[in-house]
Amino acid sequence: MKCHYTYLDNGKKVLIPECWPVAISFDMSQCICRDEKTFADFERERYNETVKVLREEIKALEHENAYLNRIIKNLRKKNKDK
Ligand SMILES: [Zn+2]
Known part of the structure; x- marks a missing residue:
């Protein structure tokens, strides 16, 4: 799975990192996940x-x-x- 956003019950958008660059920076533009x-x-x-x-x-x-x-x-x- 690639880095993605998910929404909580209260409508809050949360980033779910799947690769280290995003996990560290919390910046989606850093994503290096490959398309599976x-x-x-x-x-x-x-x-x-x-x-x-x-x-x-x-x-x-x-x-x-x-x-x-x-x-x-x-x-x-x-x-x-x-
Ligand atoms: Zn990623």
Whole structure:
């Protein structure tokens, strides 16, 4: 577990140190606790990354599609004029 805050019944915020720098200084910015990620956390991160990449691909393809549609439209117009 990493250093964290907890709240008492009276609503008071209390720092719970889990590493020495914070235990000594009571300064949360000194925390050196490492993220202990679960397998589910890794899976979620990978999933989110993949979704992000795919969304960007879709965006790029939509742009390309719009561009190609404009070309088609212009070609049709030119053919009509002949
Ligand atoms: Zn810590």
